[in-house]
Amino acid sequence: MTTVAAVDLGATSGRVLTGHYRDGRLTIEEAVRFPNGAIRVRTRSGADLQWDVLALWQGIQAGLRTAGRCAPVDAVGIDTWGVDYGLLDRTGHLLGNPTSYRSARTDGVPERFFERFPADRLYAVNGLQVQPFNTVFQLIADRTQAASGLADRLLLMPDLFGFWLTGREVAEVTNASTTGLLDVASRSWSGEILTALYDGWGIEGAALLPDLVEPGTPLGPVDVPQLALATPAGAPTPLVAVGSHDTASAVVAVPAEEGTFGYISCGTWSLVGVELDAPVCSEESRRANFTNELGVDGTVRYLKNVMGLWVVTECINYWRYLGQTDLGWDTLVPEAGRAQPLRSLIDMNDARLLAPGEMPVRIAEMCRDTGEPVPRTRGEYLRCVTDSLALAYARALEDATRLSGREIRTVHLVGGGSQNALLCQLTADATGLPVEAGPAEGTGLGNMLIQLRAIGAAPADLTALRGVIRRSFPTVRYRPCTAHAWHTADGRVPRT
Known part of the structure; x- marks a missing residue:
């Protein structure tokens, strides 16, 4: 039997699921479920909606500890919603709670961007439906925040938690494609869009964005001592890049x-x-x-x-x-x-x-x-x-x-x-x-399938x-x- 753990974070709740694969069949059970939701906080200009990222991190750790106590864990994968991100300083410290895509801070930003970069050209490159919360527009809204000037790295939500688990800084492509910063045909960061951000707003996207990885890429061992995750052979449990955008994992299933x-x-x-x-x-x-x-x-x-x-x-x-x-x-x-x-x-x-x-x-x-x-x-x-x-x-x-x-x-x-x-x-x-x-748990199941394939079990x-x-x-x-x-x-x- 092969056991994997799927961290599946949604906008209203998070959970850690364990999957057991044997003889071509998969069973799942919930290790931990915890609440999530954007929290309204006061600012000098009104209010903002932010994610309690440390509460999510605690929930993830609790779930992985539970999974590890029940059985050896062969792999871990993480999926979340898209577009939102955390900013790290040059020492790797998180600069603040990530802002929710439901924040009103990007109102009017797409129109400002299109004054410099036509909407039809943007679609020809990134292929994305224009939503005011796309990461490309959030970055422009962030220019008014003091923390943006200290930012050394942008990590999307699943990649932020992956960094905390392994120390590896990457951007998995299925989630990166929700940012509006990707060339959808080449599956790579768009130099054309990044140049527009730099010329218009001084945003050094090429330096902020990490290397891209495809689903199924091993990201290294989980290196959090209090979790003590190990495979049946006693080796440290690896983190595997899955379809880290939750819909990408759901479609796999x-x-x-x-x-x-x-x-x-x-x-x-x-x-x-x-x-x-x-x-x-x-x-x-x-x-x-x-x-x-x-x-x-x-x-x-x-x-x-x-x-x-x-x-x-x-x-x-x-x-x-x-x-x-x-x-x-x-x-x-x-x-x-x-x-x-x-x-x-x-x-x-x-x-x-x-x-x-x-x-x-x-x-x-x-x-x-x-x-x-x-x-x-x-x-x-x-x-x-x-x-x-x-x-x-x-x-x-x-x-x-x-x-x-x-x-x-x-x-x-x-x-x-x-x-x-x-x-x-x-x-x-x-x-x-x-x-x-x-299935109702399609996202978690798709997450598990990519892990199982990556370690040669499926x-x-x-x-x-x-x-x-x-x-x-x-x-x-x-x-x-x-x-x-x-x-x-x-x-x-x-x-x-």
Whole structure:
């Protein structure tokens, strides 16, 4: 038996999972789960949202200690959300808490950047959907912070924790591709974009950015004495670069048998798209707001970022603040299921859904702005969000097919959203395609598969790796039922 540990950090929680691989099958268990969330802190100019990176580091260590006490650990891998980073000084000290991508500090920054570097040229190089929180724009916003002048190294979130585990400073390419600083065709840092940052803002990106590594690269032994991790042979446990962007790992774990599939990785965000061999950087693709993020084995994740279960989580937080009870999924999903279908629809790409706060109030405002009926109950609010998500998924997959030429016969929905039967059925209805739901722990499983392959325990071929998931974890199949109603509803929400 081979045992690996996956550190899987999301925007609302983190966990350390252990995986046991034997006879071509993989089982997992949770070693530790801990909370995460952007914390609002006061500044002289207002407020900021920051990550409590030391609390995350404590949670990671607790999880790895638990994993190591249970069994020898053959490898460790780390995945997190994208774009955010920590800055180190020349001695390797972290200069401050990393700022959250949900911070408002980048408002207006993309427009300033495009005055020097046209948006169409940027897309031709990095292939990314323009989001104000892309790292390229965060770096410009950082120029007003004193710490930026002391920065010697930029490490993305998974690479920061990897540095603390091993002392190795790298940037894994799947996550680096979310920064906007990468040339998506060459899978290398873009000299053209870095030159624009230096000429416009004095940002020495070439010095700040570490060397790139591909998924599967051994990064050295875990060198934290209090963890005492060791392999069955007694050697120090190695850290392996996995698809360190959580969606890259999730796509590895899609249990597809052939290439004609679309995927939805549904968690805090929903990442909706197809797997390609080369990027699509056409002007039509740019105008459709599609992104080309790098995947494992030279693949490209051609996808659209759609708001995910974050909206539901923030609704629940608001109702809890108001003193409401019975806010578990087993209560709320049936309430949404009993609500009138397609009564209220909103644009799930609306920027008002991005920040934490009074989410039901914003949803009501969005409905009033577009003439949609305002939800009246919790069930109607959640049905509005779920219907709107399914519609957004259908549009994104339709556009992905049109823009890439990749046929989709089946939709694989992985991540936490795969456990929401209503969302899965509505996605099948809206897309008119069968939906295979599961596994729920797709990100952690994909993380483990790359580790297992790197140490020679699992198959080398990506399709064969996905076969491990098919053999190990059941999926639930949802067939489309009410496609006509969705075609009618599509015209009620403007395309963005």
